[in-house]
Amino acid sequence: MPKEFKIAKGVKDWYGKDAILRNEIKDALKRVFERYGYNPIETPMIERAETVKFKGGEEIQKEIFTLKDQGKRELALRFDQTLPLARFVASNKDVKFPFKRYVIGEVFRDGPTQPEQGRYRVFTQCDVDILGVKDMIAEAELLALAQDCFKELELGNITVKINNRKLLDGILEYSGVPDKDKFNAIIILDKMDKIGIEGVKKEINSLLPKNTVDKLIPTITKAKNNNETYKKLTEIISSKNGKQGLNEIKQLLDYSKSMGLDFIEFDPSLARGLDYYTGTTIEVYLKDKSVVKSAVLAGGRFDNMIGAFMGIKKEIPAVGFSFGLERIAMILKDIKKNIKLSNTELYLIPINTAKECLKIACSLRNNGLNVDMDxxxxxMGQAITYADSLGIPYVGIIGEDELKENSITIKNLKTREQNKIKINEVCKYLKAK
Amino acid sequence: MPKEFKIAKGVKDWYGKDAILRNEIKDALKRVFERYGYNPIETPMIERAETVKFKGGEEIQKEIFTLKDQGKRELALRFDQTLPLARFVASNKDVKFPFKRYVIGEVFRDGPTQPEQGRYRVFTQCDVDILGVKDMIAEAELLALAQDCFKELELGNITVKINNRKLLDGILEYSGVPDKDKFNAIIILDKMDKIGIEGVKKEINSLLPKNTVDKLIPTITKAKNNNETYKKLTEIISSKNGKQGLNEIKQLLDYSKSMGLDFIEFDPSLARGLDYYTGTTIEVYLKDKSVVKSAVLAGGRFDNMIGAFMGIKKEIPAVGFSFGLERIAMILKDIKKNIKLSNTELYLIPINTAKECLKIACSLRNNGLNVDMDxxxxxMGQAITYADSLGIPYVGIIGEDELKENSITIKNLKTREQNKIKINEVCKYLKAK
Structure with a gap:
């Protein structure tokens, strides 16, 4: 095959098992999102370049795919689902608050890829957000939703980490980090799950003086439980912002407790490397990190973004998070035994009866069966081998005898069991299996 | 709102009714595609520029969105779903023939937009294709599938037009169109449903000499029924290619008849303005053209494309078509009375019972109800107005009395009927409605 026709770098085709699994995950997430009262929206994959570049740090700017239309307008492929949401809400007078929406769709990042961690240049983010609720009850609802999603997907046990950007600001201030270095420090802290505490210390030592680092590291280190961590920080954090952050954490822990969500871990080192967060930050990891080490869900509160898009100072509370479809799929592919290879239930094999078989196939389909035919x-042997290689569980042979008797010879490709079944009873017969 | 943050030109946000309707259409199409034995694949939105530009005429080249990655590689956003499919199959040794796949996803065209006909720069194509079947039985199955899709969507009566590119070549040859003008003539013929026969005549007169046009126009004009059209053409078409095309048309009409698909119209003027078709061409229109005049489904046979991608001369039979999601949605929005505004079934209103209500909401959700809460x-009045404006049919009031009695006061927002229902009976109560 000529080289110029190869797939582009950093992207992937999904087919067979993978494609079916991806659809199953999307459907499961949609079900849970809608159960919680979130409704769908779809924003376009192409935005004005200014929209996508808004609020992104230097690192992000480099990874934005830009392009021009025939009218020489500067455009960009969306980098995440959050900026398009903010742009949509800011420009749309119909939106009623609170506004709860979900979106499942591709985002684009022109950065390094890491297929073994589910990281591609085009990947799918599944986002839920609540706009217009300032109280931590919004976060509590989202955490309950996250738990239900993981249950619905049978993903195994999770660790939910929470922190608060206001508190983190307070901690940085307390530790003596100058304003100009604050966001860079956050970017380094955000690498914790990739490079570990030693890696973080090393990088942060080259940004900040030793005495600052010596104060910062113990402060962001969590105590033996949420209460202890909270207590420790209330004793040292004195800035208004920092105190407000601690207060928000306390509210969220209270709500979570009353909902029975007892798996939440308050971790003051949790950072999230995006500039736009203003309050709660959330990351969810699988307890079993053998397949995917990184967060499978991440997000937080961004109360200033929509107002900024509107060009006004007004705060419009907003909180949400994003599931990474590729990572969830990697995990499920590892732990699930029976991922379907095909959605087809029956493969019809006509023996010189193609025209009649076309009609029979349609009538079975009208009865709700997924039917393919040769x-x-x-x-016959070839046809059976083909059906088997596709993962179709049953074949149905239609020769002249079967036609006369209005029947199909149904063969189970696993057990090799074979029965002649009346056409109008085939659906019932297969559904009973 | 600052101008630089407006939505990009030619694209659209889908929300509320529109987004729910789009999901319903996608789900319905997926159901039918899988019933016919097609399995999903997803190819990336970004391909090498060479892949997307392959086989496109000049008009198409202009409308391809191109971009570069950080490594200066020439990339393009996919223009359709067919070229990526061919690239995928050509590069993938796992593929077993026949290969039947569907895809539902966005494609990108940097051309003029026409929102009133559902034409945008980013739009969604729902494609089904069969690869590896040369016989017209593949087309017959696809036509049956198309009919079932239109039924499942309750889209109303349709007209299916078929033609054959080999035959059209034969007709152009018979009429005396020189080889170099053939594809340009096809592009003009393809405008028939936009500019009518008079418009076509006018444009084609400036391409071809009068005696050629005088021979061509009556030849592509259909007779009073399929048999007559076929008979008329067999009498005059003598090229091998043209005869083969006629023969394929006859086979397809025979299959269709034996399946009871009696709404198919053989129209020798049907062109399809893409270079890659090699046999059957198909377009489906709604009988009622008051909302959408253009085709809602279109496609055909492209037996040479995959071999070309592989860099070999081998023919790999391929046939398929594409539903335009935006057009289907426009039609349904026009004819359907009850498109849902929200998927939420119940809106809970806590009266100083927020924490308890969070828990109750979760337990109702676990029973499969779509529940939102204030x-x-x-x-209370505000909360009811909000739920009503979102199109949620029921509210559930939870005050201290209700808590004591383990109940919710359920109010139907249409009839204003109100009943106190035990929490564990709420799902049954609402599902029975």
């Missing part, structure tokens, strides 16, 4: 009139 | 503790 369109090439292969030899 | 997270802002609004006044």
């Amino acid at each position: 369109l090439k009139e292969k030899r | 997270l802002k503790e609004k006044r």
Whole structure:
């Protein structure tokens, strides 16, 4: 195959098992999102470049795919689902608050790829957000939703980490980090799950003086439980912002407790490397990190973004998070035994009865069965091998005898069991299996 | 709102009714595609520029969005779903033939937009294709599938037009169109449904000499029924290619007849303005053209494309078509009375019972109900107005009395009927409605 026709770098085709699994995950997430009262919206993959570049640090700017239309307008492919949401809400007078929406769709990042961690240049983010609720009850609802999503997907046990950007600001201030270095420090802290505490210390030592680092590291280190961590920080954090952050954490822990969500871990080192967060930050990890080490869900509060898009100072409370479809799929592919290879339930094999078989196939389909048929009139053995290789569980043979008797010879490809079944009873017969 | 943050030109946000309707259409199409034995694949939105530009005429080249990655590689956003499919199959040794796949996803065209006909720069194509079947039985199955899709969507009566590119070549040859003008003539013929026969005549007169046009126009004009059209053409078409095309048309009409698909119209003027078709061409229109005049489904046979991608001369039979999601949605929005505004079934209003209500909401959700709740503790009147404006059919009031009695006061927002229902009976009560 000529080289110029290869797939582009950093992207992937999903087919067979993978494609079916991706659809199952999307459907499961949609079900849970809608159960919580979130409704769908779809924003376009192409935005004005200014929209996508808004609020992104230097690192992000480099990874934005930009392009021009025939009218020479500067455009960009969306980098995440959050900026398009803010742009949508800011420009849309119909929106009623609180506004709860979900979106499942591709985002684009022109950065390094890491297929073994589910990281591609085009990947799918599944986002839920609540706009217009300042109280931590919004976060509590989202955490309950996250738990239900993981249950619905049978993903295994999770660790939910929470922190608060106001508190983190307070901690940085307390530790003596100058304003100009604050966001860079946050970017380094955000690498914790990739490079570990030693890696973080090393990088942060080259940004900040030793005495600052010596104060910062113990302060962001969590105590033996949420209460202890909270107590420790209330004793040292004195800035208004920092105190407000601690207060928000306390409220969220209270709500979570009353909902029975007892798996939440308050971790003051949790950072999230995006500039736009203003309050709660959230990351969810699988307890079993053998397949995917990184967060499978992440997000937080961004109360200033929508107002900024509107060009006004007004705060419009907003909080949400994003599931990474590729990572969830990697995990499920590892732990699930029976991922379907095909959605087809029955493969019809006509023996010189193609025209009649076309009609029979349609009538079975009208009864709700997923039916494929041999369109090439292969030899029976070949046709069976084909159906089997596709993962279709049953074949149905239709020769002249079967036609006369209004029947199909149904063969289970696993057990090799074979029965002649009346056409109008085939659906019932297969559904009972 | 600052101008630089407006939505990009030619694209659209889908929300509320529109977004719910789009999901319903996608789900319905997926159901039918899988019933016919097609399995999902997803190819990336970004391909090498060479892949997307392959086989496109000049008009198409202009409308391809191109971009570069950080490594200066020439990339393009996919223009359709067919070229990526061919690239995928050509590069993938796992593929077993026949290969039947569907895809539902966005494609990108940097051309003029026409929102009133559902034409945008980013739009969604829902494609089904069969690869590896040369016989017209593949087309017959696809036409049956198309009919079932239109039924499932309750889209109303349709007209299916078929033609054959080999035959059209034969007709152009018979009429005396020189080889170099053939594809330009096809592009003009393809405008028939936009500019009508008079418009076509006018444009084609400036391409071809009068005696050629005088021979061509009557030849592509259909007779009073399929048999007559076929008979008329067999009498005059003598090229091998043209005869083969006629023969394929006859086979397809025979299959269709034996399946009871009696709404198919053989129209020798049907062109399809893409270079890659090699046999059957198909377009489906709604009988009622008051909302959408253009085709809602279109496609055909492209037996040479995959071999070309592989850099070999081998023919790999391929046929398929594409539903335009935006157009289907426009039609349904026009004819359907009850498109849902929200998927939420119940809106809970806590009266100083927010924490308890969070828990109750979760337990109802676990029973499969789509539940939203007032997270802002609004006044009851406000909360009811909000739920009503969102199109949620029921509200459930939870005050201290209800808590004591393990009940919710359920109010139907349409009839204003109100009943106190035990919490564990709420799902049954609402599902029975």
